[in-house]
Amino acid sequence: MIQAKNVYFKYEDELILKNISLEIYEGSFTAIIGANGSGKTTLAKHFNAILLPAKGDVLVDGISTRKDELNARKNIGFVFQNFEDQIVYSTIEEDVAFGLENLGLEQDKIKRRAADTLKRLSISHLAKRNVNTLSLGQKQLAALSGVLAMKPRCIVFDEPTTMLDSRNKKSIMGIIKELNKKDKITVILVTNVLDDLKYVNNVVVLKEGRTIFNDKKSKLNNKILKVAGLYD
Amino acid sequence: MIKRLTIGQYRERYSFIHGLDARIKIFYVVVLGFLSFRLKFGLEMLIFSLFVFGLVYSAKMRLGELSKNLRPFYSVFIFLVVMYLIFSRSQIEKGMIYLWRFLMLIIISLALTFTTTIMDLIAAVEFFSKPLKVFGVKSRNVALMVSAAVRFIPVMFINFERSREAMSSRLADFRRIRHIKVVVLLMLQKMLKSASCLSDAVYARLYDENMEINKMPKLKINDYISMVAVAAFAVIIY
Numbered sequence: 001m002i003q004a005k006n007v008y009f010k011y012e013d014e015l016i017l018k019n020i021s022l023e024i025y026e027g028s029f030t031a032i033i034g035a036n037g038s039g040k041t042t043l044a045k046h047f048n049a050i051l052l053p054a055k056g057d058v059l060v061d062g063i064s065t066r067k068d069e070l071n072a073r074k075n076i077g078f079v080f081q082n083f084e085d086q087i088v089y090s091t092i093e094e095d096v097a098f099g100l101e102n103l104g105l106e107q108d109k110i111k112r113r114a115a116d117t118l119k120r121l122s123i124s125h126l127a128k129r130n131v132n133t134l135s136l137g138q139k140q141l142a143a144l145s146g147v148l149a150m151k152p153r154c155i156v157f158d159e160p161t162t163m164l165d166s167r168n169k170k171s172i173m174g175i176i177k178e179l180n181k182k183d184k185i186t187v188i189l190v191t192n193v194l195d196d197l198k199y200v201n202n203v204v205v206l207k208e209g210r211t212i213f214n215d216k217k218s219k220l221n222n223k224i225l226k227v228a229g230l231y232d
Numbered sequence: 233m234i235k236r237l238t239i240g241q242y243r244e245r246y247s248f249i250h251g252l253d254a255r256i257k258i259f260y261v262v263v264l265g266f267l268s269f270r271l272k273f274g275l276e277m278l279i280f281s282l283f284v285f286g287l288v289y290s291a292k293m294r295l296g297e298l299s300k301n302l303r304p305f306y307s308v309f310i311f312l313v314v315m316y317l318i319f320s321r322s323q324i325e326k327g328m329i330y331l332w333r334f335l336m337l338i339i340i341s342l343a344l345t346f347t348t349t350i351m352d353l354i355a356a357v358e359f360f361s362k363p364l365k366v367f368g369v370k371s372r373n374v375a376l377m378v379s380a381a382v383r384f385i386p387v388m389f390i391n392f393e394r395s396r397e398a399m400s401s402r403l404a405d406f407r408r409i410r411h412i413k414v415v416v417l418l419m420l421q422k423m424l425k426s427a428s429c430l431s432d433a434v435y436a437r438l439y440d441e442n443m444e445i446n447k448m449p450k451l452k453i454n455d456y457i458s459m460v461a462v463a464a465f466a467v468i469i470y
Contacts, residue, residue: 045432048436050432050435050436070438070440073435073436073438074438077436078433078436080429080432080433080436082425082426082429084387085425085426085429085430085433086429086430086432086433086436087383088376088379088380088383088430088433088434089350089351089379089382089383090350090379090382090383091350091351094349094350094351094379097351098437098439099437099438101445101447102437102438102439102440102443103438104443104445107447128244131383132383132386132387132390146437147437150437150438
């Protein structure tokens with residue numbers, strides 16, 4: 001579904017990604033792990049064409065993000081690490097409608113789909129609440145509902161549990177797992193929490209902008225994690 | 233602090249004014265505002281005031297709610313009255329007219345925001361900013377900017393409060409310019425970071441500034457009835 005071919009990315013003369021090549025398969029659950037500053041988020045942002053490679057190419061369903069940003073990102077949702085900042089409108093109901101309007105849906109359909117999504121995430125009762133009055137866990141669900149309503153085939157979660165307590169963490173990981181298993185949505189999980197790996201099939205390990213491991217989870221060992229700076 | 237930011241908040245109720253089209257309501261605010269500047273002291277102002285309070289009543293806005301929303305402006309009113317009394321006692325009648333106009337404009341605007349959801353207001357703003365296309369201004373961008381401002385202004389206050397508390401806990405003294413500068417810079421830094429993230433998020437959800445979206449419904453019978461009523465009132469009072 002997503003292919004990165006020899007991707008390089010530069011930010012203010014600093015090379016953040018160095019020759020990254022990988023493939024994300026339809027229906028898979030892939031974790032991108034690495035220490036802080038290893039380039040995980042930068043790489044993930046390439047899948048949604050938020051960032052474009054300085055060299056190399058990223059293909060989504062064969063469409064180059066460089067050539068057609070809008071069509072390439074149509075099937076890729078992105079839940080940001082600072083999920084509070086990705087909510088555009090003051091109420092969840094309005095925010096969910098934002099993405100659906102961008103898909104060109106009719107107002108009636110937008111209302112129906114927004115209501116279905118909120119029901120699915122059990123937050124219908126929060127639909128009209130001001131976002132600023134919600135708890136962090138509720139804001140995370142609000143951000144997810146805005147993405148989920150657009151029915152993407154793949155969702156990138158950028159460190160989704162970092163700001164949450166253990167109860168909310170478990171709940172959000174349960175939802176993500178269900179999206180992959182039940183809805184067959186391809187999930188890319190950007191994380192540096194090793195415990196999160198229990199949910200995934202494939203793992204990509206980054207170190208200083210390079211891939212040092214890209215395979216099935218079963219092949220991952222402590223030596224690799226140690227090299228990546230994730231294991232003492 | 234966020235709990236105190238309640239000026240002009242929408243209240244979901246079923247009233248004739250709640251059911252009117254947002255575009256029409258914005259137009260009425262402009263018309264009534266214009267009218268208030270043309271009226272003379274006395275009977276005209278009294279009739280106008282009765283009309284405005286009639287609007288408040290039909291919007292099912294309680295007097296307590298109105299007074300709570302007006303509370304932040306009381307100090308401005310008192311300040312202006314005192315200034316007139318001290319410096320321009322001979323012009324007190326003129327001053328009272330200005331104050332009355334100011335009060336009427338606030339109440340009319342409150343009636344608008346009290347009965348219209350933010351989303352409808354933004355859609356109406358988007359509608360009215362369409363002619364700006366000739367100057368290269370995209371109406372979708374205008375609407376997005378308004379929504380982002382509505383969403384993030386309270387966040388800005390929260391960030392300011394957090395930074396202030398964090399600094400106070402380390403004995404910052406906000407009578408010193410240097411400390412005020414630091415807290416303002418911190419807030420700006422956070423806002424810029426939020427803006428950058430918001431911009432990424434908006435594009436990640438397929439935002440296209442050139443896309444034309446028609447969110448405005450057709451005008452209903454009540455909109456036309458209100459038009460006749462406001463037009464008749466304007467003719468009588470003008």
